Amino acid sequence: MPGTLKDLSRRPSLLTAGHRLCAGCGAPIAIRQLLLAAGTGLVISNATGCVEVGTTIYPQTAWNVSWIHSAFENAAATMSGVETAYRSLKKQGKVRADFRFVALGGDGGTYDIGFQALSGAVERGHRMVYVCYDNGAYMNTGIQRSSATPLGADTTTSPAGTRIPGKPGHRKDLTAIMAAHDVPYVAQASPSHWQDLVAKMEKALAADGPAFLNVLAPCPRGWRHESSETIEVARLAVDTCFWPLYEVAKGAWRLTYRPGKKKPLDEWLKLQGRFAHLFRPGGEAIRQELQAWVDRKWAELVARCA
Amino acid sequence: MGQKVALTGNEAAAFAMRQIDPDVVAAYPITPQTEIVQHFSSFVHDGRVRTEFVTVESEHSAMSACIGSAAAGARTMTATCSQGLALMWEMLYIASAFRLPLVMPVVNRALSGPINIHCDHSDAMGARDSGWIQLYSESAQEVYDNLIQAVRIAEHAQVHLPVMVCQDGFVTSHGLENLEIEPDEAVRAFVGEYRPEYHLLDPERPITMGPLALQNAYFEARRQLAAAMHEAKPVILAVAREFEALTGRSYGFFEAYRMADAELVAVALNSTAGTLKEAVDELRRQGTRAGLLKPRVFRPFPWEEMADALTRPGIRAVAVLDRADTNSTLGGPLFNDVRAALFDAGRRPPVKNYIYGLGGRDVSFAELVSVFGDLRATARDGGTDTPVTYLGVQPRRSGELAAAGTRRR
Numbered sequence: 284m285p286g287t288l289k290d291l292s293r294r295p296s297l298l299t300a301g302h303r304l305c306a307g308c309g310a311p312i313a314i315r316q317l318l319l320a321a322g323t324g325l326v327i328s329n330a331t332g333c334v335e336v337g338t339t340i341y342p343q344t345a346w347n348v349s350w351i352h353s354a355f356e357n358a359a360a361t362m363s364g365v366e367t368a369y370r371s372l373k374k375q376g377k378v379r380a381d382f383r384f385v386a387l388g389g390d391g392g393t394y395d396i397g398f399q400a401l402s403g404a405v406e407r408g409h410r411m412v413y414v415c416y417d418n419g420a421y422m423n424t425g426i427q428r429s430s431a432t433p434l435g436a437d438t439t440t441s442p443a444g445t446r447i448p449g450k451p452g453h454r455k456d457l458t459a460i461m462a463a464h465d466v467p468y469v470a471q472a473s474p475s476h477w478q479d480l481v482a483k484m485e486k487a488l489a490a491d492g493p494a495f496l497n498v499l500a501p502c503p504r505g506w507r508h509e510s511s512e513t514i515e516v517a518r519l520a521v522d523t524c525f526w527p528l529y530e531v532a533k534g535a536w537r538l539t540y541r542p543g544k545k546k547p548l549d550e551w552l553k554l555q556g557r558f559a560h561l562f563r564p565g566g567e568a569i570r571q572e573l574q575a576w577v578d579r580k581w582a583e584l585v586a587r588c589a
Numbered sequence: 590m591g592q593k594v595a596l597t598g599n600e601a602a603a604f605a606m607r608q609i610d611p612d613v614v615a616a617y618p619i620t621p622q623t624e625i626v627q628h629f630s631s632f633v634h635d636g637r638v639r640t641e642f643v644t645v646e647s648e649h650s651a652m653s654a655c656i657g658s659a660a661a662g663a664r665t666m667t668a669t670c671s672q673g674l675a676l677m678w679e680m681l682y683i684a685s686a687f688r689l690p691l692v693m694p695v696v697n698r699a700l701s702g703p704i705n706i707h708c709d710h711s712d713a714m715g716a717r718d719s720g721w722i723q724l725y726s727e728s729a730q731e732v733y734d735n736l737i738q739a740v741r742i743a744e745h746a747q748v749h750l751p752v753m754v755c756q757d758g759f760v761t762s763h764g765l766e767n768l769e770i771e772p773d774e775a776v777r778a779f780v781g782e783y784r785p786e787y788h789l790l791d792p793e794r795p796i797t798m799g800p801l802a803l804q805n806a807y808f809e810a811r812r813q814l815a816a817a818m819h820e821a822k823p824v825i826l827a828v829a830r831e832f833e834a835l836t837g838r839s840y841g842f843f844e845a846y847r848m849a850d851a852e853l854v855a856v857a858l859n860s861t862a863g864t865l866k867e868a869v870d871e872l873r874r875q876g877t878r879a880g881l882l883k884p885r886v887f888r889p890f891p892w893e894e895m896a897d898a899l900t901r902p903g904i905r906a907v908a909v910l911d912r913a914d915t916n917s918t919l920g921g922p923l924f925n926d927v928r929a930a931l932f933d934a935g936r937r938p939p940v941k942n943y944i945y946g947l948g949g950r951d952v953s954f955a956e957l958v959s960v961f962g963d964l965r966a967t968a969r970d971g972g973t974d975t976p977v978t979y980l981g982v983q984p985r986r987s988g989e990l991a992a993a994g995t996r997r998r
């Protein structure tokens with residue numbers, strides 16, 4: 284179990300101040316929480332995206348651990364190589380220190396272009412924690428839709444047009460897809476529930492094999508909410524059951540948090556400019572469809588976790 | 590001392606890889622390279638190497654994993670060709686920019702489309718500007734020798750660039766040849782230990798690899814890579830000298846075959862050079878002073894040395910044979926580089942281009958002899974006015990032979 288907030292605050296910060304991510308960006312908040320669980324002796328591989336671009340503008344770096352970025356679609360494949368090199372060199376006595384491995388990708392780099400590499404890497408069983416920071420669009424290139432973008436969201440490639448009002452379909456349930464890979468540990472987390480998140484990272488790191496964490500990372504730019512409300516927006520995503528907190532440990536599904544009262548999705552939607560058009564005339568049907576989708580997915584999840 | 594064995598080109602590559610015994614191999618099968626991966630898998634599964642083998646799900650991931658592995662300080666190899674090399678393309682540039690000394694056999698095969706599994710050089714030529722050193726091999730012996738030398742070239746402190754070692758798909762990869770191999774210990778001693786200065790697994794010194802380099806830094810990184818290609822030239826020769834001391838087999842930037850008094854010269858890569866040697870011998874028997882220049886090192890391009898070799902007084906015409914096209918309308922990649930190399934020479938012979946053998950189309954002895962016939966005409970009166978001839982292929986439309994520079998078989 285993670286320590287108290289006080290304990291955690293005394294741990295070294297592996298992602299330091301001075302990065303250039305937007306004020307209120309959810310991703311570095313979540314990543315700093317995750318890394319508190321990890322401690323040093325870590326190598327991170329990062330997919331191209333906001334976090335990569337915002338933390339390592341040569342000659343500066345915000346990382347206090349070894350970090351590698353090679354391209355967009357291959358954080359998992361790159362890490363496969365690092366982890367394999369570690370096993371090889373360790374076996375030969377050429378590396379003595381212990382290391383653990385974390386791959387980091389946005390939803391674009393994970394759900395979409397990097398999915399094949401991720402699926403391959405976990406099937407091969409590399410001992411790494413793959414963390415997807417899911418902000419529901421390609422933010423780095425200017426807020427284009429991804430397969431993590433919710434139905435109806437206004438993005439620059441799924442604009443709220445007069446004929447097609449935002450993103451046409453529902454989002455991909457990647458966490459469940461990763462659970463179907465039957466890896467030792469899969470979980471969904473949110474920086475609004477830091478204790479839950481840190482505990483999941485600890486379990487992921489302790490897993491004897493690949494682990495996958497899907498972490499909600501609100502993006503004030505793309506979601507168009509106040510940068511001071513990032514954590515609130517994340518919390519409402521959990522309390523509306525849009526982003527349930529659960530884990531699948533060795534095939535056992537478990538809710539790690541159950542909202543006292545499941546809030547209506549509208550409360551979450553209305554905080555975000557990307558859904559503003561759904562609150563104008565004609566938008567109601569899509570909001571209902573979104574609510575119905577959340578209800579169905581939640582019911583399925585509760586049943587699985589029963 | 591070497592021992593004589595019979596191996597195919599693929600077996601020779603796998604054999605060299607076993608002796609090099611890299612820390613990590615990440616690879617994916619593709620015809621005609623597949624056998625390398627299969628043989629190497631057996632070495633791994635029979636405990637004959639200490640290598641950790643990553644059976645990746647694609648070549649893009651193969652190269653990505655190799656990059657991660659080499660960045661972590663491990664000696665790392667892979668192998669591929671054709672569509673696999675094309676799929677790696679994005680990562681090839683990143684591997685060289687990271688200055689990672691990967692070594693990769695490439696079993697040259699045509700690029701789709703149409704899909705075709707047979708030999709040409711389109712795959713490697715598509716990667717010629719990727720910052721990889723490229724060595725070409727006429728035979729299984731050269732595949733073996735080049736791979737062992739490649740490790741030393743790639744890892745040399747002044748170089749730190751990845752190397753691909755090319756051989757002709759099926760022709761060399763599946764042809765059985767007698768070659769000389771060195772004892773395991775000799776190869777192991779020759780390649781030595783790999784000890785990179787910077788890597789990801791140094792607990793005392795965490796590093797950031799692959800940051801965003803903007804207008805203030807990107808150009809310097811690229812300039813340094815270009816400089817490393819210059820540095821590679823003397824290193825390639827120094828490694829060759831050491832290799833010769835070990836094995837008695839000598840290598841340079843290119844092989845000059847009967848060039849001392851040659852008047853008509855062909856330039857060609859890989860296995861076709863073997864057939865061309867026969868053609869040169871035959872022409873010499875008939876009284877024609879034919880010669881062959883077979884580049885071994887295509888990247889870095891040894892342009893000064895090649896210009897010296899091809900502008901010797903007495904050389905009257907040069908034919909460059911390309912097993913790839915640039916689709917620029919001005920011929921193949923080797924032709925363009927050779928011609929550019931000669932441009933500043935005070936006196937230079939006419940240089941013609943012959944594109945041949947795409948998709949494994951057989952190039953016959955008679956066709957190669959006919960190229961020298963052409964060169965004789967070129968030497969006499971400039972020959973045909975088209976610089977580029979497609980050898981042994983049907984014309985686009987009948988009656989278009991001359992206009993299209995196409996010669997029917």
Ligand SMILES: Cc1ncc(C[n+]2csc(CCOP(=O)(O)OP(=O)(O)O)c2C)c(N)n1
Nearest residue numbers: 331332333355389390391392420421422423
């Ligand atoms: C092969 C390739 N295609 C496209 C891009 C352009 N690109 C860079 S980052 C990015 C989107 C990243 O989205 P995501 O993974 O969700 O991360 P975020 O920026 O949202 O943090 C895209 C499309 C690229 N770098 N490489």
Ligand code: SF4
Nearest residue numbers: 305308333502503504
């Ligand atoms: S655009 Fe969004 S994800 Fe990117 S840095 Fe800004 S807030 Fe973070």
Ligand SMILES: [Mg+2]
Nearest residue numbers: 389390420422
């Ligand atoms: Mg994103």
